[in-house]
Amino acid sequence: MTQQERSMFNCPVEATLSLIGGKYKPIILWHLIKEPLHYMELQRLIPGATPKMLSQQLRGLETSGMISREVIPEKPPRTIYSLTEFGKSIIPVLDVMCTWGTDYLNGLNVKTPCQKQERG
């Protein structure tokens, strides 16, 4: 069983990475810190992600309990994503990784769409 192997982490760091290691997971969580967002809003905020990838990553985050998904039954239907309490608990981790990554990228003189200051 592959699930067994996924539980065989060498260290807790790997467990953390298994939850936020996806291609767009950090940036999704990052955007949701400030406020809950609709699928379309996330799509607009993360242009590089195709609908499939966005859904996939959102589904993964939902499965791991980091975000919640609420469907608003209206026309047209909309879905809103927000951080759970568990999801909020990982903010400090993202924060530290973002700070370190920013310093690292500054050293390389590289910019990214989402920088630290966006958190406010």
Next chain:
Amino acid sequence: MTQQERSMFNCPVEATLSLIGGKYKPIILWHLIKEPLHYMELQRLIPGATPKMLSQQLRGLETSGMISREVIPEKPPRTIYSLTEFGKSIIPVLDVMCTWGTDYLNGLNVKTPCQKQERG
């Protein structure tokens, strides 16, 4: 060119993940925090990694400047790996990730070979 795309991070967090995201990279760094180690010692500390994987991950860490590699010209030859200053700079990041991951795994009642207390 793929290298271009790899520089197109959505956020600094991804940049951080690109350096420590490998399968055995966190655990390698973790072990090197306390002291420089020989290849064989790392091999013993990380039984799950095959020689190829260990070399591969070490090479990756060396390329990104996080560890340094020194060959001791003796019979039999030995190689010693140690953290660079740059590598040491990421310790706090690993520390936070480890702490969070430990709490997470405790909630799941799961253990890993390398826990927080091993850092001393």
Next chain:
DNA sequence: CCGGATCCTAAGTGATACTG
């Protein structure tokens, strides 16, 4: 002892088109 070379599988990712 250290690790490169080769081959292979599985997972992650991407593009496009399509549906409720």
Next chain:
DNA sequence: CAGTATCACTTAGGATCCGG
């Protein structure tokens, strides 16, 4: 609007053998 289906591609990761 909010996804799903399908196919193709890339990469990470693993097994095994071989060389310095």
